[in-house]
Amino acid sequence: MASPQKRKVQGGRVTAKGTQPKGEAAPVAQPYSSGYVPGKVSPTWVPVLMFGLLILGALMIIFNYMGWVPGGTSNWYLLGGLGLILAGIVTATQFH
Numbered sequence: 001m002a003s004p005q006k007r008k009v010q011g012g013r014v015t016a017k018g019t020q021p022k023g024e025a026a027p028v029a030q031p032y033s034s035g036y037v038p039g040k041v042s043p044t045w046v047p048v049l050m051f052g053l054l055i056l057g058a059l060m061i062i063f064n065y066m067g068w069v070p071g072g073t074s075n076w077y078l079l080g081g082l083g084l085i086l087a088g089i090v091t092a093t094q095f096h
């Protein structure tokens with residue numbers, strides 16, 4: 001079976017490739033939808049808080065399993081440790 005013949009399209013580029021019309025400003029880059037702005041640097045407390053929460057949550061879980069927490073082992077210590085780890089992950093999303 002033969003393929004259909006291609007149609008010729010009129011038109012094309014209005015300006016030469018790599019140029020822009022005179023009098024027009026270059027397009028302004030829009031910020032990303034996630035809020036990330038290139039070149040923006042996070043304050044020092046963001047990574048410190050992030051790693052602090054992650055480490056503290058992991059230590060809380062480990063200490064619970066070792067029985068080194070006041071009042072004996074409890075599921076509340078596990079939930080607290082997981083909450084701290086989750087808070088560290090949420091803080092990590094704000095790190096640039």
